[in-house]
Amino acid sequence: MKSRNLHQTLTTLAVGALFFAAVAQGAPKPPNIVFIVADDLGPGWVDFDGSDSRINTPNLERLAQSGMVFSKAYAAATVCSPTRAALITGMSPAQIGLTTHIPGKAGKERPAPKGGPKDAETLKHLPLELPSYARELKKQGYATGFLGKWHLAGEGSISTKDGIVDRRYHPEHFGFDSNIGGCAYGQPKSWFDPYKNGTIEDREKGEYLTDRLGDEAVAFIQSNKERPFHLSLWFYSVHSPIRAPKELVQKNGGNAYLAMLESMDNAVGKVLDTLDATGTRKNTLVVFYSDNGGDKPTEWLADKKGSLLEGGLRVPMAASWPGVIKGGTTCDTPVNSMDFFPTFVHAAGGSTQAIPQLEGLDLMPLFQGAKKLDRDALYWHYPHNRPDVKYFMGSSILEGDWKFYEGHGTIPDALFNLKDDPMETQNQVKANPELAERLRGKLNKWLVSVNAKMPPPVGK
Known part of the structure; x- marks a missing residue:
């Protein structure tokens, strides 16, 4: 085991050395990739998809206007954990065997209706042997960071003091160099510092979690601006319990949900501003997405989170990449969670030919104006x-x-x-x-x- 780990380390260093040598010789630098994922956010709750005037998400609107809005973006599942597993692996929840959310209370299963079947078997963590886009990006010399909600590391987090059930399944074991926030929690035990999260160091009492994740995103970008970087910024917002800073709640007429949206948007603004300030924006693919349909329903879609109707599966999505994705455009082609793995890896100059279990498709043709993908069904x-x-x-x-x-x-x-x-x-x-x-x-x-x-x- 030690020799294999040493070999992997030497291989990673060799790849990094080759990359920096190529940059020194004037080869084009691979794009940075920032993947922002909201939690339980359905369409209709951000400015770029026709939401109502009460919603204040100008930074997401800025992101959308600089790129492409996907009007038929789907999640791989109706709830969070299986979609997150699909995002990381490029495999469907059915193929992974992780098909519902990992329960905060160990052994909890929703009762079957009278005369109906019980739940199918499902995994309680993401298996380490499965593919990971972060691992593939590291092979390409990328710095990789994870911030926020993971929810793929064991059941029973509610009964823990810090959200840690089994560290072996945390993001750092799936190719991420750093992890702040990612553990077994499906929702925060506390939205405010002290966070009671074993992967976040408390900093300032009363600090809001979404603000903290925005600050950590800024620090990650600034620290890695001289090399290709990938950041997965997976917010806990807007999952329940619905909590936000008092001043933002007051600003939004007492509506804490709208305040949570505005706080998340402010964090997105920090990311975009830092990309601009570091000169990395022009060479960065930024994607905004959600893990499932809204727990707060979308007026023009049927049902909500947990349902296989459109309200449980459709999510807001926008992608921006200056010089590659034309600004102010819209794509009506259906896309899903598994598509990000090949998209990110191919954008970085890597290959997925040796990963036959992938079920997603590269979105690059759509980014460049194609009207469809080589796929006939989801x-x-x-x-x-x-x-x-x-x-x-x-x-x-x-x-x-x-x-x-x-x-x-x-x-x-x-x-x-x-x-x-x-x-x-x-x-x-x-x-x-x-x-x-x-x-x-x-x-x-x-x-x-x-x-x-x-x-x-x-x-x-």
């Missing part, structure tokens, strides 16, 4: 109970405008045409039985191909 698998929403236990496929939902015996199967029926109110299974069966067959073929875990038979 898939989801959520074999778990969450009866606070309409369509939970099930799997689904999106092909063009048609979305088919298979309810695994808990909820009736459904077929929706999103173009004609964006709120998914008109079940077309009986009106289009041949289409429904074709999509069912395609969905089931995918489930088999990724060895998806299914809910146990009723009564088992």
Whole structure:
């Protein structure tokens, strides 16, 4: 084991040496990559996607205007942990075997409705042997940093004093040079310093967590401005409990949710301003995204977080890369969480040919104006109970405008045409039985191909 680690270290140093030699000879510097992920933020709650006048997110608007807004960005899952696993690995939650959020209370499972199946088996941490885009970027000589919510490191965080269940599964073991904030927590134990988080050093009593993450992002960029860097800035905002600094709550008419949004936007502003000040903005890809649909519903989408309807899966997304992505543009092509792995690695000059399990596609063609990707469908698998929403236990496929939902015996199967029926109110299974069966067959073929875990038979 020691010799292998030494070999990996020497390989990393050799790659870094080759990179700096190339820069010295005038070769173009690989782009910096900043990946900003919000928590539980659905479409309609940031300025760039047509939100209402109460919302104050000018920095996200600045980011969007400098690049491309994705109107059909999807999360890999309806809840946080499986989407985060998909982001890191480029694999679907079904293929990973981590298909629902890792519970804060160990062994907690939502009860099945009367006559319905129990939850399928799911992992409680992200396996170390899976791919990681951070590891791949390190091979390319990148400095890599993680800030914020991880939620992939074991169950039972609520009963801990510091959110640490098993350090072996923290971000630093997936290719990140540094980690501030990432542990087993799915939500902060405290939004204010002292944070009660074993991966954040308390600094100033009363300091707000989102402000702190913004400051740490600034420090990371400043420290690594002379070399290619990647920063994953994964906010805990706007997950419950809904808390924000008093002055921001007052500024937003007593609305703490809007204050949380503004605080997150202020942190994004710190990132953009620092990129400008360090002269790195022109060579930086910045992506803003969310881990699932909103816990606070989107008015023009059906349902919310936890649902396989659009309100549980659609997320706001914008990408900016001066000189590569044309400013003020919009992309209507569906994209999902697994696409970021190949996008980041290829942008850095790396290859993913030796990682056959990847399910995502490189978004570069869309960044450069292409109207579609070489993909005919998106898939989801959520074999778990969450009866606070309409369509939970099930799997689904999106092909063009048609979305088919298979309810695994808990909820009736459904077929929706999103173009004609964006709120998914008109079940077309009986009106289009041949289409429904074709999509069912395609969905089931995918489930088999990724060895998806299914809910146990009723009564088992």
